[in-house]
Amino acid sequence: MNIPKTSSSIIVHYKSTLPSHFLVTSEQITSKRKERNQIQEDIMSKGDQVEILDFWASPFCARVKIALEEKGVKHVDSEEDLFGAKSELLLKSNPIHQRVPVLLHNGKPIAESAIIVSYIDEVWPSKSLLPTCAYDRAQARFWVDYIDKKVSCLILTVC
Numbered sequence: 001m002n003i004p005k006t007s008s009s010i011i012v013h014y015k016s017t018l019p020s021h022f023l024v025t026s027e028q029i030t031s032k033r034k035e036r037n038q039i040q041e042d043i044m045s046k047g048d049q050v051e052i053l054d055f056w057a058s059p060f061c062a063r064v065k066i067a068l069e070e071k072g073v074k075h076v077d078s079e080e081d082l083f084g085a086k087s088e089l090l091l092k093s094n095p096i097h098q099r100v101p102v103l104l105h106n107g108k109p110i111a112e113s114a115i116i117v118s119y120i121d122e123v124w125p126s127k128s129l130l131p132t133c134a135y136d137r138a139q140a141r142f143w144v145d146y147i148d149k150k151v152s153c154l155i156l157t158v159c
């Protein structure tokens with residue numbers, strides 16, 4: 001194998017091994033930064049306090065955390081002890097199911113991960129989580145429903 005010697009030839013060599021969609025231009029980076037700054041400004045202007053009542057192994061909590069990360073929403077994760085005593089805050093915030101995740105938005109609780117994700121998408125609308133095409137949105141919702149109905153049965157036996 002032809003091993004490049006200088007740092008610039010190493011970069012050129014490395015780039016040539018990558019698929020083209022891995023390579024981003026400086027314009028794309030600038031545009032992504034602008035998009036990210038806009039999201040941050042949206043959040044700052046609202047002065048939101050966002051907290052998740054979380055459990056590290058829960059895929060339902062992961063669903064909510066991924067949505068917040070995608071939107072660039074800063075949040076506090078409060079870990080619940082599901083195998084010990086649930087916090088008073090969890091029992092008060094989700095009195096019906098007493099399960100995580102719960103999203104507390106400026107102190108107001110929202111339960112059920114799929115409902116929370118829809119809420120996040122409505123409150124922080126930039127960078128929509130769902131496709132623009134109605135048919136594609138229906139497909140995405142099908143898989144959300146599938147995970148809720150099929151996968152959750154397996155998970156509930158674990159956590």
Ligand SMILES: N[C@@H](CCC(=O)N[C@@H](CS)C(=O)NCC(=O)O)C(=O)O
Pocket residue numbers: 055057058059060082098099100101111112113114152155156159
């Ligand atoms: N359908 C709910 C499921 C939430 C759920 O099952 N959470 C589990 C953690 S994976 C839980 O809180 N278990 C504790 C319990 O049931 O007491 C959602 O999507 O948020």
